[in-house]
Amino acid sequence: MKISPFQKDKSGRLWFVFQLLILCFITLTSSAQTGINVVSAEEFQLQLNTSSKPQLIDVRTPDEFKTSHLKNAVNYNFNAEQFKDQLAKLDKNAPVYIYCKGGGRSAAAVKQMEKLGFTQVTELKGGIMSWEQNDLPVETGNVKKGDTYLAADFNELLAAHQYLLVDFYAEWCLPCKKMEPALAKLKTQYQGDVAIERVDVDKAKDLAKTLKIEGLPAVAVYRDGVEIKRVTGYQSEKELVGLIELLKK
Structure with missing residues (x-):
């Protein structure tokens, strides 16, 4: 049986397309x-x-x-x-x-x-x-520090305040340090109305695990002991005020 020139050409083109697809796949896999x-x-x-x-x-x-x-x-x-x-x-x-x-x-x-x-x-x-x-x-390693801030301490904090903003931080966290002045200012500004507290996660590892805190700084607002919203990462003073205002809605 004779194969026409068209059939030969078609077969060659299919082989070329197949090789091109393989090359694309390898390239995409490598890029990923x-x-x-x-x-x-x-x-x-x-x-x-x-x-x-x-x-x-x-x-x-x-x-x-x-x-x-x-x-x-x-x-x-x-x-x-x-x-x-x-x-x-x-x-x-x-x-x-x-x-x-x-x-x-x-x-x-x-x-x-x-x-x-x-x-x-x-x-x-x-x-x-x-x-x-x-x-x-x-x-x-050989160094193992026990928690000094426990779940019981946190629960006591929640029970003591109707409106509460908590900044979960660590001493080594640069964004946490950058937020300190704004938090201190707002703590004075909202005194008697909204409590603003900070929790060092290095002293509260079990609590951080229970609350599923996976990044710092983490800021959460609580109304009557219930978490209303949580955000992770640096927050400006304006953004912190926005979180506080959520408590009154």
């Missing part, structure tokens, strides 16, 4: 594995488990790292002078996984890494707080 990504704790764990040689970086302070950290993580303190020099030791073209306590320092570190030319960086959304909230495994 590069760049800067912020992923959930579950996805972060999955990627770590499937990566052959992950470069896992914890950018918290050495004291925080000693308390608990992810297995095989290396501690590069974001606030240390040698941080950029430490980053230079990493392979810029290989996958890097990075995390901090709540996501603030790791996000700032990722920006530096982008400028330095890193091509594959994955950041843990919500930091190790989110990781622990999901009951994922951590390595614990």
Whole structure:
């Protein structure tokens, strides 16, 4: 049986299209594995488990790292002078996984890494707080500090105030520190009307886990002991006032 020139040409075109589709698939797959990504704790764990040689970086302070950290993580303190020099030791073209306590320092570190030319960086959304909230495994060191602020203390706070704004913060959190002046001002301004309190999550780890606080700062407003709204991240004075006004509606 003879094959016409048209049939030969058609077969060749089909083969070309098939090869083109394969090339596109490879390109898209490769692209999905590069760049800067912020992923959930579950996805972060999955990627770590499937990566052959992950470069896992914890950018918290050495004291925080000693308390608990992810297995095989290396501690590069974001606030240390040698941080950029430490980053230079990493392979810029290989996958890097990075995390901090709540996501603030790791996000700032990722920006530096982008400028330095890193091509594959994955950041843990919500930091190790989110990781622990999901009951994922951590390595614990010799330093273990017990909570000094308990759920009972928080419940007492809720019971004492009809209208309450709570700022969940940590001493190492730069956005938290930036919010302090506005919170102090509003605490005086709304005194006797709306209570404004702060809770250090490093002294209330169990409470933070119970309340599912996965990023800092976290600000929540409560009416008669019931949470009305919660926001995560830096809040301006105007935004804080907006949260307070929700309590009166």
